[in-house]
Amino acid sequence: MPSDPSSFLDRPPHHDDGSDDVAVPSTGSAYKALLSNRNYRLWFASSFISALGDWIGFAALTALVPALEGANAQAGLFALGTLLLMRLLPNVIFGPLGGVIADRYDRKRLIVITDIARFVLFLAVAFSKDIVALFALTFLVEIFSVVFLSAKDASMPSVVEDKAHLSEANQLNLLVSYGTLPLGAASTFIIAALATTFDGLLPEGTDPLRVALVVDAISYLFSAWLMSRVDLPGERERRAEAAESDTNVLQELRDGLEFIRGFPLLRALISGMVGVFFGAGLIVSLGSPFVQSTLDRPESDWTLLFTLVGVGLVVGIAGLVPLMRRFDQEKSFTGFLAAVGLIAGVIAVVPTFELVLPLGFALGAAAGVAVVQGYTLLHEHTVDETRARTFALFYTLTRVALLLSFVMGPYVAGSIEGLTPLSGIRTMLLAGSLVAAWFGLRARVAIGQMKAEDADRVTITSTVPRQYAGLFITFEGVEGAGKSTQIRLLAEQLEAEGHEVVVTREPGGAPIAERIRKLVLDPSVEDMGDRTEALLIAAARADHVDKLIRPALDAGKVVLCDRFVDSSLAYQGHARGLEVADVREVNKWAVDGVNADAVVLLRLDPREGLRRVEERAERNRAEARHSLTGKVFELPGTFTEQVAKDRMEAQGLDFHRKVARGFLDLARQDRRRYVVVDATADSDVVARQVRAGLNRWVPLPVDDVAPGREVDITDVEAAQVEAARIEADDIDMGTAEVSDPPGEESSA
Numbered sequence: 001m002p003s004d005p006s007s008f009l010d011r012p013p014h015h016d017d018g019s020d021d022v023a024v025p026s027t028g029s030a031y032k033a034l035l036s037n038r039n040y041r042l043w044f045a046s047s048f049i050s051a052l053g054d055w056i057g058f059a060a061l062t063a064l065v066p067a068l069e070g071a072n073a074q075a076g077l078f079a080l081g082t083l084l085l086m087r088l089l090p091n092v093i094f095g096p097l098g099g100v101i102a103d104r105y106d107r108k109r110l111i112v113i114t115d116i117a118r119f120v121l122f123l124a125v126a127f128s129k130d131i132v133a134l135f136a137l138t139f140l141v142e143i144f145s146v147v148f149l150s151a152k153d154a155s156m157p158s159v160v161e162d163k164a165h166l167s168e169a170n171q172l173n174l175l176v177s178y179g180t181l182p183l184g185a186a187s188t189f190i191i192a193a194l195a196t197t198f199d200g201l202l203p204e205g206t207d208p209l210r211v212a213l214v215v216d217a218i219s220y221l222f223s224a225w226l227m228s229r230v231d232l233p234g235e236r237e238r239r240a241e242a243a244e245s246d247t248n249v250l251q252e253l254r255d256g257l258e259f260i261r262g263f264p265l266l267r268a269l270i271s272g273m274v275g276v277f278f279g280a281g282l283i284v285s286l287g288s289p290f291v292q293s294t295l296d297r298p299e300s301d302w303t304l305l306f307t308l309v310g311v312g313l314v315v316g317i318a319g320l321v322p323l324m325r326r327f328d329q330e331k332s333f334t335g336f337l338a339a340v341g342l343i344a345g346v347i348a349v350v351p352t353f354e355l356v357l358p359l360g361f362a363l364g365a366a367a368g369v370a371v372v373q374g375y376t377l378l379h380e381h382t383v384d385e386t387r388a389r390t391f392a393l394f395y396t397l398t399r400v401a402l403l404l405s406f407v408m409g410p411y412v413a414g415s416i417e418g419l420t421p422l423s424g425i426r427t428m429l430l431a432g433s434l435v436a437a438w439f440g441l442r443a444r445v446a447i448g449q450m451k452a453e454d455a456d457r458v459t460i461t462s463t464v465p466r467q468y469a470g471l472f473i474t475f476e477g478v479e480g481a482g483k484s485t486q487i488r489l490l491a492e493q494l495e496a497e498g499h500e501v502v503v504t505r506e507p508g509g510a511p512i513a514e515r516i517r518k519l520v521l522d523p524s525v526e527d528m529g530d531r532t533e534a535l536l537i538a539a540a541r542a543d544h545v546d547k548l549i550r551p552a553l554d555a556g557k558v559v560l561c562d563r564f565v566d567s568s569l570a571y572q573g574h575a576r577g578l579e580v581a582d583v584r585e586v587n588k589w590a591v592d593g594v595n596a597d598a599v600v601l602l603r604l605d606p607r608e609g610l611r612r613v614e615e616r617a618e619r620n621r622a623e624a625r626h627s628l629t630g631k632v633f634e635l636p637g638t639f640t641e642q643v644a645k646d647r648m649e650a651q652g653l654d655f656h657r658k659v660a661r662g663f664l665d666l667a668r669q670d671r672r673r674y675v676v677v678d679a680t681a682d683s684d685v686v687a688r689q690v691r692a693g694l695n696r697w698v699p700l701p702v703d704d705v706a707p708g709r710e711v712d713i714t715d716v717e718a719a720q721v722e723a724a725r726i727e728a729d730d731i732d733m734g735t736a737e738v739s740d741p742p743g744e745e746s747s748a
């Protein structure tokens with residue numbers, strides 16, 4: 001299997017068993033936290049206003065254009081078709097380009113500029129009497145909209161301060177995009193009605209709908225003004241990086257496609273949603289003739305149905321999404337995709353309009369949930385650098401799907417009329433529903449397969465020859481994955497089984513190495529070059545190998561090390577962006593032939609890991625306050641470290657996602673050496689799996705050995721004892737006896 005860093009390995013399988021709720025006490029407070037941030041508020045308001053404008057413009061134009069053709073109904077339909085085509089074509093042609101542009105240039109500036117351009121163009125649309133000019137202007141407006149949407153979507157994570165609230169932010173974003181539909185339609189209606197009432201104020205013969213178009217134009221200007229006040233953090237660095245890479249636009253586009261191809265999960269997500277859009281497109285394009293000719297109802301009933309679908313959409317997004325959060329997101333997402341298809345299938349065959357109405361509502365609700373979950377999963381599984389491209393590709397594909405279905409729906413329905421047992425319209429509706437359901441189920445199967453593969457990874461049973469008298473086991477994973485905890489538990493277990501165990505960590509573990517560690521992790525050290533960092537860590541490693549690891553291995557001990565070379569490959573290579581092969585080479589030299597026999601990878605969503613670290617720091621701060629009042633002034637080293645963020649922990653979530661993916665990549669390339677364990681479970685469960693995974697290196701004893709015996713870490717020399725103590729301290733969060741001077745009140 002090719003490397004697919006996006007697979008489920010970097011997400012706990014039961015991710016949504018409420019574990020999110022620990023980070024986010026309640027979704028209500030998540031919204032509050034989001035909206036209490038000025039930046040996000042401005043961004044949100046700007047999105048809301050421009051989305052509302054979009055729907056007002058859409059409603060007004062679709063009503064106005066057929067009317068321009070006068071009484072000729074067929075010409076009116078043709079004009080409407082052309083208008084829809086003009087709106088969709090730019091998305092198809094320029095969609096991916098929009099993403100490349102948004103990845104490359106200042107996203108905020110792009111949003112403001114495209115909003116202003118749309119303001120000018122829409123004013124021209126409002127005053128244009130010529131239908132050809134109107135089509136041309138619509139086409140132009142859409143080109144700017146493509147860039148606008150890509151930039152807006154890609155900028156969203158930058159205005160969300162706490163990344164744990166991304167899911168809620170996505171939900172609000174979609175609520176704004178689609179929830180404004182009924183609002184926009186109603187606004188158009190009201191504006192037109194007002195303009196008719198006060199038509200004395202308008203120039204002779206002005207269509208009231210043109211007033212709605214002017215309102216739409218102004219909404220873009222307003223949105224631009226709001227956006228100009230947003231401060232997009234991190235934009236400068238991102239662009240500096242983007243500018244540094246001198247690849248051309250086409251190359252970037254190809255990379256974007258290539259990127260998605262390497263991610264089966266993204267493929268499953270995107271194709272599932274695109275399939276549903278295609279099915280939905282068939283249904284929407286046939287909705288009006290279905291209500292009017294098949295069900296023989298007046299035109300206004302179509303508006304009623306459309307509104308109900310819109311209301312269902314809003315209810316789904318606002319009401320159901322929070323409820324679904326406690327379930328497995330991937331599964332419920334594909335379930336809702338399939339539900340959209342199934343409901344549409346029922347709609348296709350029910351005989352009366354009264355039955356269609358509630359189904360339309362349900363259809364909207366299911367689609368709403370599926371779309372929000374789909375977007376959220378897409379965001380979760382993309383990295384910031386390529387996010388705009390991923391989404392641009394997604395938009396392009398969905399729009400191609402819509403285009404195809406808009407064109408196919410009425411045409412094919414008309415052509416097959418009389419050839420099928422059901423009417424042409426009903427047949428096509430049924431076909432659309434089947435397409436949607438099929439894509440939904442296919443995505444579900446793909447995701448299920450990925451999960452099954454993931455589950456297989458832990459069971460390894462063969463035995464392997466040893467390199468040394470002892471055994472070298474390293475632990476890897478994102479921040480807070482539980483490495484220290486697991487090392488402690490494994491040490492206890494192995495000791496109980498009769499092995500001599502040495503516990504140590506990196507960077508550090510020996511006197512010089514510990515001093516380098518202080519420098520490398522010092523948060524006050526700014527501007528350390530990536531190569532400098534990599535070399536310093538490698539230097540510390542050389543010292544550590546010389547002074548501690550090699551002697552211990554030669555003495556036949558089991559060495560358990562918190563991080564080793566693979567951390568450098570993941571952090572300095574994958575995340576910092578140094579060539580992985582170079583980092584490997586430097587380290588090969590530094591370790592002078594000492595390599596891990598087994599690498600235990602504790603797999604955890606970096607978000608959850610960072611949350612654990614934050615929690616640990618919070619606990620330690622409280623502890624520190626307590627200790628200070630209890631007259632304990634000397635805080636041990638690790639303790640202090642765990643109160644403040646170190647240089648690595650202070651990196652953003654995207655950095656840690658890269659680290660996580662880097663590890664997964666390494667694990668896949670080196671399966672014989674890696675033991676991958678899901679670290680979301682309780683520590684004792686994780687510990688049992690770690691122990692079982694190591695069976696091929698250290699066969700499990702036949703008799704049950706008393707578990708949980710006191711750890712008595714054997715020393716090789718003084719430095720080791722220090723390192724081991726630091727480690728034990730790490731485990732006990734400052735409550736270990738080594739940290740409390742005798743006679744002082746225990747800080748536990």
Ligand SMILES: Nc1ncnc2c1ncn2[C@@H]1O[C@H](COP(=O)(O)OP(=O)(O)O)[C@@H](O)[C@H]1O
Nearest residue numbers: 479480481482483484485612613616681682683
């Ligand atoms: N399986 C687990 N479930 C929940 N919390 C855990 C688990 N394992 C460890 N923790 C907690 O998470 C925090 C980080 O664990 P730690 O072992 O120090 O991770 P790391 O070595 O990766 O920094 C600690 O506060 C620890 O108590």
Ligand SMILES: Cc1cn([C@H]2C[C@H](O)[C@@H](COP(=O)(O)OP(=O)(O)O)O2)c(=O)[nH]c1=O
Nearest residue numbers: 478479480506507537563564567568571648
């Ligand atoms: C060993 C190693 C660590 N690091 C980083 C990862 C961690 O953020 C930090 C080590 O700090 P540490 O406190 O050991 O992290 P954790 O609590 O997750 O075990 O140094 C590298 O970047 N490269 C390396 O080769």
